[in-house]
Amino acid sequence: MPSVHPVLRNLPEYPIVRVERAKRERLDADLAVFDFGTGDPLDPTPGFIQDALRDGVESVCRYPNPRGTPELRAAAAGYLQRRFGVELDPATQIASSRGSKEAIFHLPFAFLDVASGRDTVVFPTPGYTVYESGTRFCGGVAHGVALTPENDFLLEPWTLPREVRERIAILWVNYPHNPSGARAPRSYLESLTAFAREEGIVLCSDECYVDVFEGEAPISLLEFGTENLITLFSCSKRSGMTGYRSGFLAGDANLIETYSRLRPNLGVATPLFVERAATAAWSDDAHVSSRNAIFSQKRALFREFFDAEEIPYWGRDATFFLWFRVPGGEEGESYCRRLLDATGIVTIPGTYFGAGGEGLARVALVPPLEECRAAIALWREWAAS
Numbered sequence: 171m172p173s174v175h176p177v178l179r180n181l182p183e184y185p186i187v188r189v190e191r192a193k194r195e196r197l198d199a200d201l202a203v204f205d206f207g208t209g210d211p212l213d214p215t216p217g218f219i220q221d222a223l224r225d226g227v228e229s230v231c232r233y234p235n236p237r238g239t240p241e242l243r244a245a246a247a248g249y250l251q252r253r254f255g256v257e258l259d260p261a262t263q264i265a266s267s268r269g270s271k272e273a274i275f276h277l278p279f280a281f282l283d284v285a286s287g288r289d290t291v292v293f294p295t296p297g298y299t300v301y302e303s304g305t306r307f308c309g310g311v312a313h314g315v316a317l318t319p320e321n322d323f324l325l326e327p328w329t330l331p332r333e334v335r336e337r338i339a340i341l342w343v344n345y346p347h348n349p350s351g352a353r354a355p356r357s358y359l360e361s362l363t364a365f366a367r368e369e370g371i372v373l374c375s376d377e378c379y380v381d382v383f384e385g386e387a388p389i390s391l392l393e394f395g396t397e398n399l400i401t402l403f404s405c406s407k408r409s410g411m412t413g414y415r416s417g418f419l420a421g422d423a424n425l426i427e428t429y430s431r432l433r434p435n436l437g438v439a440t441p442l443f444v445e446r447a448a449t450a451a452w453s454d455d456a457h458v459s460s461r462n463a464i465f466s467q468k469r470a471l472f473r474e475f476f477d478a479e480e481i482p483y484w485g486r487d488a489t490f491f492l493w494f495r496v497p498g499g500e501e502g503e504s505y506c507r508r509l510l511d512a513t514g515i516v517t518i519p520g521t522y523f524g525a526g527g528e529g530l531a532r533v534a535l536v537p538p539l540e541e542c543r544a545a546i547a548l549w550r551e552w553a554a555s
C-alpha cells in the first residue's frame with residue numbers, strides 16, 4: 171500500500187467540498203440553486219482590471235520573481251499609504267503572494283521552531299480553516315481560541331495559560347472576521363501588537379476583508395507599527411479577483427525577508443500578467459466603493475429578513491458574510507441541508523468553520539441582487555411552512 175502523510179490521512183474532507191457536492195447534485199437534476207456558500211462573489215471583476223490582465227500577456231511569459239514586480243510592490247505601498255496612512259518600503263517590507271490562502275498555509279514553515287519549543291500556532295475558531303491545516307502539516311501544535319458573541323469575537327491571547335503563551339510562534343487574527351463579520355476596536359488591536367512584541371510572537375493579521383464594509387472604514391494592524399507583524403492583503407474580495415490569485419504580505423522587514431527566503435522553495439510565484447492586473451487593482455479605490463455599495467444593498471435585504479424572522483445574526487457592516495443562529499435550536503448541518511433540499515439555497519453550517527460554530531450558519535452575499543431577493547422570498551415561504 172502506498173503511504174499517505176498522517177495529517178492528510180486523518181484530515182476530514184475540506185468542508186466546502188461537501189457543500190459543492192450537494193450543490194452539484196441539484197444542478198445535475200436541473201434544480202435551481204441560490205449559492206450563498208463559498209465567499210466567491212459573482213459580481214464581475216471591473217473591466218479595467220480584466221484589460222490590464224489581457225494587456226499584460228507578453229509573447230514570452232517567463233518565470234515570475236517570487237517577491238513580486240517592483241510595480242506591484244509600489245502599487246501595494248501606495249494603497250497602504252492612501253488607505254491607512256502608513257509608509258512602507260516596497261523593497262523590504264512588501265512581498266507578493268498567490269492570494270492569502272497559500273501564504274497562510276506556508277507561514278508556519280517559515281516561523282515554527284518545534285525543537286526550541288516555539289511550536290504553537292494560535293488562531294480563531296470558528297475561522298478560516300487554513301490557519302489550522304498549515305500548522306498541522308508543518309508538525310506544529312494548533313491551538314484554536316473560541317470567538318463568541320460573549321467575547322465580541324475578539325481573540326485575547328493574554329488570557330491563555332502561560333505554558334501555551336511561551337510556545338506560541340504565530341498568532342493569527344482576522345478582522346473583519348470570517349465568518350462572524352466582527353470588527354476589532356482600535357484599543358484591542360493596540361493591545362495585541364504590544365502583546366506580540368513583549369512575547370516575541372509573529373503576529374499574522376489576515377486582512378483580506380478590510381476593504382469590504384459600509385460606514386466607518388476598518389483599520390489595519392499596520393497602523394500600530396510593523397515590528398513583529400505580518401499583514402496579509404488580497405485582491406480576491408476587494409476587487410472581485412478570487413480566480414486571479416494575487417495578494418501581498420506587508421510588515422516587519424526581517425519577517426518579510428524570512429518568508430521571502432522560504433518562498434522560492436514552495437513553487438513559482440504569481441504570473442506576471444496577473445501581477446499587472448493586481449497592480450491596476452491596488453492603484454484604484456473607486457471600484458472598491460462601487461462593489462461595497464452593492465454588498466450594502468444585499469446586506470440590507472438579509473438584515474430586514476433576519477430581523478423580521480427574529481433570527482439573531484452578526485455581520486452588520488463588514489465582510490460580505492452574515493452569521494446567524496439557526497432557529498429552534500437545530501444543528502447547522504441539518505438546517506442547511508433542509509434549506510437546500512427545499513429551496514435550493516446554499517448556506518454553510520457553522521461547524522465547517524471549526525469549534526464554536528455549533529447551532530450557527532453562514533450566508534455569503536455572493537449572488538447578484540435580484541437572486542438575493544428571489545432566494546429570500548423562497549426562504550421566507552419555507553420558514554412559514
Ligand SMILES: Cc1ncc(COP(=O)(O)O)c(C=O)c1O
Pocket residue numbers: 209268269270271272298344348376378403404405406407412416417
Ligand atoms: C479569512 C480568509 N482568509 C483568507 C482567504 C483566502 O483568500 P485568497 O487566497 O483568495 O486571498 C479567505 C477566503 O475565503 C478567507 O475567508
